[in-house]
Amino acid sequence: MTTIESAAAPAPSRNAVGRPLLAVDGLGVQFRLRDANVRAVSDLSLTVRAGELLAVVGESGCGKSVLAHALLGLLPGNATVTGHAVLHAPDTDPVDLVTCGQRHLARKVRGRRVGLVPQSPATALNPVRTGRRLLAETLRAHGRDRQDADRLAADVGLDPADLDRYPHELSGGMAQRLVTALALAPDPSLLIADEPTTGLDRPLVDHTLDLLRRRCDNGAAVVLITHDLAAARRVADTVAVMYASRVVEHRDTDRLFTAPAHPYASALLDALPDRAFRPVPGDPPMLTALPPGCAFAPRCPRRADDCATRPLPTPAAGGGTVACHHPIPTGAVT
Template sequence: MQPIIEISNLTISFHGDEYCLTAIEELTLSIFKGETLAIIGESGSGKSVLGQAILSILPESAEIQGIINYREKNLLMASDSELESIRGGLIGWVPQNPKMGFNPSMKMWKQIAESMIIHTDSSWSEAKRQAISLLERFKVLPADQWADAYPVSYSGGMLQRAMVAMGTSVNPDVIIADEPTKGVDLLNKSGITDLFLEMKNRGITQILITHDLDFARELADRVAVLYCGQIVEITSKEIFFTHPRHPYSHGLLQSLPQNGLCPIPGNAPPMHIVHTGCRFKDRCSDSKKECKNPVPFFSMNKDYVRCFNYHNRDQS
């Protein structure tokens, strides 16, 4: 199967006055049409940077090397006009903070309708009708009244649903959502989960950037685990939640309430540290002498893990 997005040897660094911060290092990942991929990891692992890199919306201070292909087109080499036609049209974006994602002085319907005006032949009147229909579909009710309201009038849950409506307004090929359940109460989280399940059922490719493992369990087909800017495991949802091969993946699952709320000891190393071996070795109870050496990606069928000791966990 041909990937819809293919990332090869991606490295992203930010240069400061005193040192260089490497947020993503030599990352390779394929995302296939129609699948839902959850990218999980602790805060600071590089998840959001990866999502922004796909959309080419990183700040100018970012130094990017590698390839990000969307339908065999390298987005890192695309012109501004090509990126404008892709962003918000072919690739939708749901940013992490919906309160910061809207223009406070513009009515909600117009903000949702803008992508339709840019990427389709819709008139403003038709785009408004479609915007109201989207708000209705995503349970912002009564939709015709809330369409004429300003973002300040919306609750946090309503803003999140409106953000999803805006990100999917032109039926994108791919939707990238950055922490869509962050700061959302259980009732609104259930509604947001339903929104993404609906998009999944419509065949939209989804990249879900999240630290919410229950959300990933509900939606993902595959899981990519990111730690200190490196992918340490790529596997199916079923294997990740029942038999993870990387000790960091295992630690994330043990930190869930239903598994005893056992935190991973220690902290992730700072991004400016130059690593030579396994980045998780100082927090790992299974660390061995060989973990000081560079760790390759070991392949098992369609799964990958970056750990010398994966076979011990695979057989347990």
């Protein structure tokens, strides 16, 4: 059974988005185990534009974090990645993040053109360097003034005095804010934020979300991976709903929250305390044994015989896509 955090009122405005910055086409990720293959991401396609904040939501284990790590080449050796993820920039040639190789990712992409706020900050910080030294080294490596460290700390809601502590001396929320500052230090055109509000109280959650929103308003792009539908509704331009390794709905935020087209997206919203407060019934399938058809069919009240075949993304009302044989009529073109 699944419950989701409460949703707050959305931000009143969104900026228009610009040119494509990241184009993902047919991305797949499989992990080879001794007795099985885990299909963590399947045939995923989406585009993120300059100025856009895309929120990726869904139940734990659906593939959200694997997507982030696949884009940056941070998967273990038993992973196989297929498809394409082309990163565009105005002053450099496009680069396919899937095929360019680790050397190029390490030297030209990670922490430069693409920043990552990791889900587990404690494992991402060097334990023998203070936060100030980590931040100063990052700034210097990218040609920025190391004196900007205090300003960056303040931007993410961290007391600059806390930069003089070692990682083990920081609380979980303080470590989360430090890794956010480190990801922002090179001023990347694309920021992937994997659960960036974990361990933060509500004022700091709002502070962090506003910081991400401002980056998009200034022309960068953000992919926000989150369980918090309140966060998605508050700051995102678009939302991609993942289920069992696939994106089942990808639409404008306001349209998705007011008229979801996919039964799973509707069930997620119905789990909110300010709606029906009804958990999604049943459990998601194992990623080692995904059905050939619609993976949500066993939990879906709208299932029919044709759900035994996999639905492909089709246009949804008002833009975006939905992958469902029987979408909710108010949410999709039928």
